Amino acid sequence: MVLTILLGVLFTLLGFVFASFFGVVICRVPNGESIVKPASHCDSCGHVLKWYENIPILSYIFLGGKCKECKARIPVFFFIYEILGGLTICLAYVQFGLSINFLFASLITLILLLIGGYDYKTNTILDIFWIIFLALTIGWFVYRIVVLNHVWWHYLVGAAALGGFFLLIKVVFYLIKKVDVLGTGDVIFMAVAGLLLGYKTILIAVVVASIVGCIIELSLIAAKKKDRESPIPFCPYLALGVFVAMVYGESIVNLIIGG
Ligand SMILES: [Zn+2]
Structure with a gap:
């Protein structure tokens, strides 16, 4: 029992640390900057962060969400x-x-976090992200079929249904409005998500994504942080929906x- 709780705390802390590192990736990679050099600094005044100003979660609270030097937000x-x-890994x-399932689930949680965060900031999914997502998903798929005796076609139908559905949206919008509402990366992402979830729980991912997406986007518009014309990022909400379906889908069904 004590060990279980200690491990839970440890994994949660690891989740904080990984998310903090992904935050650096999200900020720097789109600008072609290195993720290791220079050291973390304030974007406004260039003040290099001391170690205690760079602790995930805590530093933000202690600094009151402001740079110590120039007070930039x-x-x-x-x-x-x-x-x-931290919360999702927990x-x-x-x-x-503590299981092989958790190993796959936690690694996939991390890549979903990276995909969602990166897409939120840049509106793109890097190829390397969905390739890692696909590799982990195939690994878990093989484990579930071979060791856990899951039904293989449940997952393939999930991939075809979810990938096919988003491909259809992409094609229809392109034919009617001549706009690309979904990138190819988004469609591949959803096909892999279908392979991860299986056909029984894909709907849960879409429903959760829609509800959370609507609530947050409408709140942002109401709070005047965004106007109606701003593009709506689909991917971050879908990543969250996929996470919920991956962890709780079976229980919900x-x-x-x-x-
Ligand atoms: Zn500063």
């Missing part, structure tokens, strides 16, 4: 992003326990069928 996005990193651990 540190975007709250990164604070929320770090919390999300939830995956609570659900799967059992609840619906059983209840």
Whole structure:
């Protein structure tokens, strides 16, 4: 019991640290900057952060969300992003326990976090991200088929259905409005997500993504942080929906069928 809790705390802290590192990736990679040099610094005044100004979550709170030198605001996005990193890894651990399933689930949680955060800031998915996502998903797929005796076609139908659905949206919008509403990366991302989830739980991912996306986007518009014309990022909400379906999908389906 004590060990379980200690491990839970450790994994949560690791989630904070990874999210903090991904925050650096999200800021620097789109500008073609190195992720190791220079050291973390304030974007406004260039003040190099001391170690205690660079602790995930805590530093943001102690600094009051501002640079110590020039008092420029540190975007709250990164604070929320770090919390999300620790929270999601913790939830995956609570659900799967210390197991091979948790190993796959936690690694996939991290890549979903990276995909969602990167897309939120840049509106793109790097090829390397979905390739890692695909590799991890195939690994888990093989484990579930060979060791856990899951039904293989459940997952393939999931991939075809979710990937096909988003491909259809892309094609229809292109034919009618001549606009690319979805990137090819988004469609591939959803096909891999379908392979990860299986056909029974893909709908949960889409429903969660839609609800959370609507609430947050409408709140941002209401708070005048965004106007109606701003593009809506689909991918971050889908990444969250995929996470929820991955961790709780089976429980939710059992609840619906059983209840
Ligand atoms: Zn500063």
